Amino acid sequence: MAALIPLFFFFLDVKDVFFYFYTAIIGWTMLFLLSLVGAFLLGMLVAYRIFSKGDFTPFELEMMRMKDDLKRIEKKINTIVDTQKGRSPEDTKQGPTNDVTKGAPLESKSAKK
Numbered sequence: 001m002a003a004l005i006p007l008f009f010f011f012l013d014v015k016d017v018f019f020y021f022y023t024a025i026i027g028w029t030m031l032f033l034l035s036l037v038g039a040f041l042l043g044m045l046v047a048y049r050i051f052s053k054g055d056f057t058p059f060e061l062e063m064m065r066m067k068d069d070l071k072r073i074e075k076k077i078n079t080i081v082d083t084q085k086g087r088s089p090e091d092t093k094q095g096p097t098n099d100v101t102k103g104a105p106l107e108s109k110s111a112k113k
Contacts, residue, residue, distance in 0.1 A: 056064070
């Protein structure tokens with residue numbers, strides 16, 4: 001490496017140094033502009049793929065199935081709890097009940113005011 005330093009100072013004149021500097025600046029500028037164009041085109045491709053599909057992804061379909069399963073399980077649990085507390089399934093169709101009043105429907109807080 002030390003042998004290359006005299007080569008740099010003695011065999012290159014000032015015009016060459018500026019030429020390499022400007023070449024580097026132009027190269028970095030072109031790289032920046034091309035990367036912006038590429039990012040723009042990639043963004044257009046991704047947006048097109050998202051908007052043109054029009055259908056749910058497999059992940060979204062699985063999440064909706066899981067939500068339906070949770071609702072179904074919640075209904076079963078509520079039915080089991082209501083039968084253990086002595087309420088019939090017809091009473092539970094009215095909505096949640098207050099244990100203090102033994103089966104009377106709950107009053108909303110806004111109705112009390």
